[in-house]
Amino acid sequence: MLTGAKALTRLNSYLVTVSLVVSVVVVAVLALLIAVVIYFASTARRLGRYREQTVQSLRLVDVELERRHEQLVPFLDAAEASGLSAESLRQLGGARSWSKAVRERGMGLQAQAAAENALSAAFHTVLAEADAGRNVLGNWAFQGPAGELIVTERRIAGAVRVYNDTAYRLSQAVGTFPSSIVAKSRSVIAPEPFVETREMPDEQRSAQAVA
Numbered sequence: 460m461l462t463g464a465k466a467l468t469r470l471n472s473y474l475v476t477v478s479l480v481v482s483v484v485v486v487a488v489l490a491l492l493i494a495v496v497i498y499f500a501s502t503a504r505r506l507g508r509y510r511e512q513t514v515q516s517l518r519l520v521d522v523e524l525e526r527r528h529e530q531l532v533p534f535l536d537a538a539e540a541s542g543l544s545a546e547s548l549r550q551l552g553g554a555r556s557w558s559k560a561v562r563e564r565g566m567g568l569q570a571q572a573a574a575e576n577a578l579s580a581a582f583h584t585v586l587a588e589a590d591a592g593r594n595v596l597g598n599w600a601f602q603g604p605a606g607e608l609i610v611t612e613r614r615i616a617g618a619v620r621v622y623n624d625t626a627y628r629l630s631q632a633v634g635t636f637p638s639s640i641v642a643k644s645r646s647v648i649a650p651e652p653f654v655e656t657r658e659m660p661d662e663q664r665s666a667q668a669v670a
Contacts, residue, residue, distance in 0.1 A: 498637075499641055502632075502637075502638050502641040503641055503645055505632065505638075506629070506632055506633070506638070506641060506642055506645060506647045507645075507647075509625065509628055509629040509632060510629060510647055512625045512629075513622065513625045513626050513629050513650050516618065516621045516622040516625050516626075517568075517622050517650075517653075519618045519621070519622070520615070520618045520619055520622050520653065521562075522618075523611060523614045523615045523618050524558070524562070524575060524615060526611050526614075527578075527608060527611045527612070527615060528555060528558070528559055530604060530607050530608050530611060531551070531555050531582070531608065533604045534582075534601075534604035534605060534608055535548060535551065535552060535555075537598070537600045537601040537603075537604055537605075538551075538585055538589070538601060540600065540601075541589070541594055541595050541598060541600075541601050542594060543585060543588055543589060543592070543594075543595075544585075544588055547581070547584055547585050547588055548585065550581045550584070551578075551581040551582060551584070551585055553581075554574070554577045554578040554580075554581040554582075555578055555581075557574050557577070557578075558571070558574040558575055558577070558578045561574040567651060568651040568652065568653045568654075569651065569652070569653075569654060569655065569656045571653070572619075572653050572654055572655040573655040573656065575615070576655050579612060579615075582608060582612070586605060586609075589601065589605075619653050622653050623652055623653055623654065626649075626650040626651070626652055626653070627652070629647075629649065629650055630649040630650065630652075633647055633648060633649045634649060
């Protein structure tokens with residue numbers, strides 16, 4: 460049987476043990492909370508950086524697409540003056556108009572990618588015809604705009620590649636746990652890739668049928 464002094468000593472020892480356990484638990488919880496806060500803050504900054512990079516890279520794509528749209532005007536004039544196929548030029552002009560319409564109507568990046576790919580294909584068809592016919596050799600009125608467009612085509616391809624890379628990185632962060640929780644709390648969504656799909660919008664089918 461424990462005496463009063465021994466009982467008091469054992470009680471004090473028990474209280475000290477409980478106090479130590481509680482202290483350890485509190486410290487662990489605080490450390491966990493701090494880690495969560497730090498992770499949330501760093502992930503939020505990372506998502507914000509990815510989103511800004513995606514916005515800026517898409518803006519660069521738009522700049523290059525608009526540059527091509529404007530450069531096609533003197534090219535079409537020079538191609539027509541050079542006596543190239545009216546059918547090829549009509550297809551190129553129609554593809555130019557459609558790509559502009561897709562952007563202005565906000566039909567989505569996948570529809571826009573399809574329209575821009577069609578425009579690029581129509582442009583290279585005219586170039587191939589010009590090279591085969593050899594009726595534009597030494598014609599700077601044609602070669603000048605054609606050369607500028609070729610450079611712009613490369614710039615467009617590079618800008619699209621950069622955008623898709625940044626968009627993919629943001630999509631991965633948005634769709635992967637636990638960063639997806641932070642993304643949802645910050646209303647960050649996965650961006651649409653600038654990639655052509657096989658399905659063609661009804662409006663595009665109608666436009667091509669009319670053309």
